[in-house]
Amino acid sequence: MTDDAGPTVDTDGSRSRAEESDPAIEARGLTYTYPDGTVAVSDLDVTVRAGERLALLGPNGAGKSTLLQLLGGVLDPDAGTRRYFGVDVSPDDVRDRLSVLTQDPSDYLFNPTVREDLEYGPAQLDVPAAEADARVACLAERLGLADLLDRPPFRLSGGQQRRAALASALTVEPDVLCLDEPVSNVDAANRATVLDLLADLRADGTTLVVSTPDTELVPAVADRVLLLATDGTVAATGPTREILTDRPLLERCNLAPPRVVELFDEVGADDVPLTVAEAVARLNETDVQF
Numbered sequence: 001m002t003d004d005a006g007p008t009v010d011t012d013g014s015r016s017r018a019e020e021s022d023p024a025i026e027a028r029g030l031t032y033t034y035p036d037g038t039v040a041v042s043d044l045d046v047t048v049r050a051g052e053r054l055a056l057l058g059p060n061g062a063g064k065s066t067l068l069q070l071l072g073g074v075l076d077p078d079a080g081t082r083r084y085f086g087v088d089v090s091p092d093d094v095r096d097r098l099s100v101l102t103q104d105p106s107d108y109l110f111n112p113t114v115r116e117d118l119e120y121g122p123a124q125l126d127v128p129a130a131e132a133d134a135r136v137a138c139l140a141e142r143l144g145l146a147d148l149l150d151r152p153p154f155r156l157s158g159g160q161q162r163r164a165a166l167a168s169a170l171t172v173e174p175d176v177l178c179l180d181e182p183v184s185n186v187d188a189a190n191r192a193t194v195l196d197l198l199a200d201l202r203a204d205g206t207t208l209v210v211s212t213p214d215t216e217l218v219p220a221v222a223d224r225v226l227l228l229a230t231d232g233t234v235a236a237t238g239p240t241r242e243i244l245t246d247r248p249l250l251e252r253c254n255l256a257p258p259r260v261v262e263l264f265d266e267v268g269a270d271d272v273p274l275t276v277a278e279a280v281a282r283l284n285e286t287d288v289q290f
Helices: 064-072 114-124 129-142 158-170 188-203 240-244 247-252 259-266 276-286
Strands: 023-033 039-049 053-057 079-084 098-101 176-180 207-212 224-228 234-239
Touching: 023 064, 023 207, 039 064, 039 079, 039 207, 053 064, 064 098, 064 176, 064 207, 098 158, 114 129, 114 158, 129 158, 158 176, 158 188, 188 207, 224 240, 234 240, 234 247, 240 247, 247 259, 259 276
Parallel strands: 053 207, 053 224, 098 176, 176 207
Antiparallel strands: 023 039, 023 079, 224 234
């Protein structure tokens, strides 16, 4: 099934600069079958434009994580092709531009200390030591890891491991970042920290692909949504606002819209906000009194 990227639209309705760019990832006919014979992904076409933020949204078991790993080159498809940055190359040939973070942080934390894990990627790319040290220090500070750099990764909490793994993926300064449920097991305060960092990456032009079943998260991380049905097919693709305000569509995929959308939809609002911040601004504009 084809994912027609089309012109991307930000959640506030503005046009994204991604629509003017060449694709960062082009996948055609992707098919992947698990060892037990279950077909996870079948004949999917996906285009990720440079600079855009794409959410792979769907219920558990819909193939989101598998699709993300196929796009990021962690898995090889049984059939289909992938192009990166407009060129027919292996994902391994663009590892300096493409980072993938799966759900298991232990895949990325295998050195004696957190610091060494964060230094590992830059060392593989021959980044000068001073530059690598600066990247590590900056990311550790941003993600609340500065006091944990000399700890063994296995001594960290689950949320700390998630943040350390994210930092390790970012030390190579990728052009494309693929994240599987990036704020899973992260507490509320650090969730906000991670989302602020992802917003900064967007401003820097980093392409972001996020797999999630969480409709509450999507407005913060995506301009466009590829919605997967329970059987792993593409149910719809389109601007974030269009997908998240279509309750019948989401319900067919066993998903609930964001709570704010449900609330404003119940009262018959014409212009439904996606987030609490949007809702507050809307209410202030209309001078609603409680």
